Amino acid sequence: MKDKKVLIVITSHNTLNNGKETGYWLGEVTHFYHILAEAGFAIDFTSPKGSQPPLDQRSYDLRDKDNRLFWEDENLQAQLNNTIPIEAVNPEDYIAIYYAGGHGAMWDFPNNERLAQVAAQIYENGGFISAVCHGSAGLLNIKLADGRYLLDGKTVTGFANLEEKLIRLVEAVPYLLEDELKKQGAIYKRGIVPFIPHIEVSDRLITGQNPQSAKAVAKALVNSLS
Helix, strand or coil: CCEEEEECCCCHHHHCCCCCCCCCCCHHHHHHHHHHHHHHCCCCEEEECCEEECEHHHHHHCCHHHHHHCCHHHHHHHHHCEEEEEEHHCCCCCCCCEEECCHHHHHHHHCCHHHHHHHHHHHHHHEEEEEEHHHHHCCCCEECCCCCCCCCCEECCCCHHHHHHCCCCCCCCCHHHHHHHHHHCCCECCCCCCCCCCCEECCEEEECCCCCHHHHHHHHHHHHHC
C-alpha cells in the first residue's frame, strides 16, 4: 500500500456569489496532511487549474500547530505553490484521493470531468475516496463503470445546511451541499451539534462534516489503508 501515494485536491476558485474572496481552508489541508505523512504515505497536491491555489484568508491561523508547521516548511510551500493540474494526474499512482474543503470547492469540484474520472478510477482500482466539509462537493457527479453515481446508496456527510445558515453564507453559495448530496442518492448524516467533528465511513468512502473533522477523516483513512 505504501508504495502508492495519496492525492490531495485543492480548489482553484476564489470568489463567493457576494463578491467576497474565498478559496481552500488551510486546516483542512494541514490537519489531514500531517496525519497521512506521519503514517508514512507520500502525498501530492493537485488543483483544477494547477499552480498556486487561493487561500481563504479566514483560515490563515498560525496559532494552529499543524498550520504553522506546514506553512513554515519550504518544501511543502513549494508543492502548494505548484500544485499539479488535474489534467496531468495519473490515477494509477494513487491509493486514495482527498478533497479538501473551503467554499471555493463548491464551484470547481463538481463539474470537472477529469477530476471525477481520476477519483472513479482510484476507487475502481480498490482505492479510497475521502472528503471534508465543502470538499464533499467533489463527490457530486462521480460516475462508476456501471453507470451509477458513486453517492448512490452511500452514507455521507459534508458541510450541513444548518452550518451554512449559522455562518450566514446561504446566499453566497451556488447551492446547499447537503441538498445536492441527497439528490444524487446519498444518505446524508450530520452530527447533532454543529461544528463538532463528525465523520461517516461507507464502503471505501470516508467523509467529514466540517473543518473540525479533517483529522478524524485522516485517521479513518490511515486505519483503512493499514
